[in-house]
Amino acid sequence: MKIVEKFSIKENADIIFTKHMLQSHFDEEKFIDKSFFILAFMELATNLIKHTNGGEVFLFENQGCYLLGVGDYGQGIQNVTNSLQRGYTTAQNSLGLGLYQLSTNVLYEFEIFSTTQKEFHGTTILLKPKKLQSNMVFLSEPYINEVNNGDFFAKKGKFLLFGDASGHNKKSHKTADFITKKFFSTPLSCIMIDDFFESVHEELHLKEMRGAVCLLGEVVKNNISLCGVGDLSLWLKKGETLSLKTFKSGIIGEVFSSVEKFEFALERGEFCVIATDGIEQQKMGSFKHLSMQKYSAHFIAFTMLHFAKSNFDDSSLVIIKN
Numbered sequence: 001m002k003i004v005e006k007f008s009i010k011e012n013a014d015i016i017f018t019k020h021m022l023q024s025h026f027d028e029e030k031f032i033d034k035s036f037f038i039l040a041f042m043e044l045a046t047n048l049i050k051h052t053n054g055g056e057v058f059l060f061e062n063q064g065c066y067l068l069g070v071g072d073y074g075q076g077i078q079n080v081t082n083s084l085q086r087g088y089t090t091a092q093n094s095l096g097l098g099l100y101q102l103s104t105n106v107l108y109e110f111e112i113f114s115t116t117q118k119e120f121h122g123t124t125i126l127l128k129p130k131k132l133q134s135n136m137v138f139l140s141e142p143y144i145n146e147v148n149n150g151d152f153f154a155k156k157g158k159f160l161l162f163g164d165a166s167g168h169n170k171k172s173h174k175t176a177d178f179i180t181k182k183f184f185s186t187p188l189s190c191i192m193i194d195d196f197f198e199s200v201h202e203e204l205h206l207k208e209m210r211g212a213v214c215l216l217g218e219v220v221k222n223n224i225s226l227c228g229v230g231d232l233s234l235w236l237k238k239g240e241t242l243s244l245k246t247f248k249s250g251i252i253g254e255v256f257s258s259v260e261k262f263e264f265a266l267e268r269g270e271f272c273v274i275a276t277d278g279i280e281q282q283k284m285g286s287f288k289h290l291s292m293q294k295y296s297a298h299f300i301a302f303t304m305l306h307f308a309k310s311n312f313d314d315s316s317l318v319i320i321k322n
Contacts, residue, residue: 010054076116140316163214204253211254266322269293278313
């Protein structure tokens with residue numbers, strides 16, 4: 001899932017501008033139902049001004065379809081279930097049809113999460129085509145919208161690649177591109193993963209390219225093996241517990257010692273979050289007591305990125321959900 005555009009909504013003029021920009025996207029098929037998509041944007045953007053101090057609107061693309069994400073850091077919704085009922089409203093001169101209408105559309109799935117906790121508060125909403133089904137989602141938000149993002153993700157059969165090249169410029173992008181191409185051109189098996197890391201390390205050093213933190217994973221049904229090098233975080237949501245494991249083994253291409261490995265199985269509804277060092281671990285820990293099992297992988301990725309992102313680095317994560 002990639003970010004096509006991101007808009008800041010703070011006043012009515014922002015809504016008008018963003019609506020125009022959304023309508024300018026020429027590929028009608030990606031909208032599934034463009035008129036409803038724009039209607040949903042207008043309702044959600046208006047709510048940002050009515051009920052919060054503003055927020056952000058995201059246009060995502062995945063599998064040839066557009067998704068709409070809305071996030072804010074307001075006080076949160078006290079009762080999300082009530083907010084989706086027909087006629088419910090906390091605003092004057094309102095019929096209370098907005099969120100109810102959005103949540104009952106036959107083509108789009110409407111997902112909403114809101115928290116009023118002291119540690120962090122706010123709301124995320126995602127509107128995605130119901131035909132989109134995936135238990136693995138990658139999402140990245142570059143530092144200050146930098147085009148040449150150093151974060152990378154790729155999938156080949158049962159294997160996945162995830163990592164972050166140092167820096168935020170063309171050299172970082174070149175390193176990320178090199179490692180990705182190496183991943184696709186190398187025959188992989190469980191016993192050859194260490195060889196892959198060592199080979200990448202040597203070639204990055206010889207070519208004087210940027211260093212990187214990197215992870216290789218193997219996903220077979222609900223059994224997952226992850227091998228990582230560098231400052232990466234692994235969050236496991238099993239039952240009501242969100243536990244943290246970290247990879248601390250240097251940087252390939254610069255200082256490389258060994259590969260650290262984690263193996264685990266996910267039961268129905270459980271998921272894991274693999275994040276680059278741009279994600280703030282303290283904020284991720286705020287999800288410890290919150291249940292996210294009922295949501296789609298797309299929505300979990302957006303919500304985690306919204307609440308845990310850093311303003312000082314690329315923010316990227318992979319969600320694997322059973």
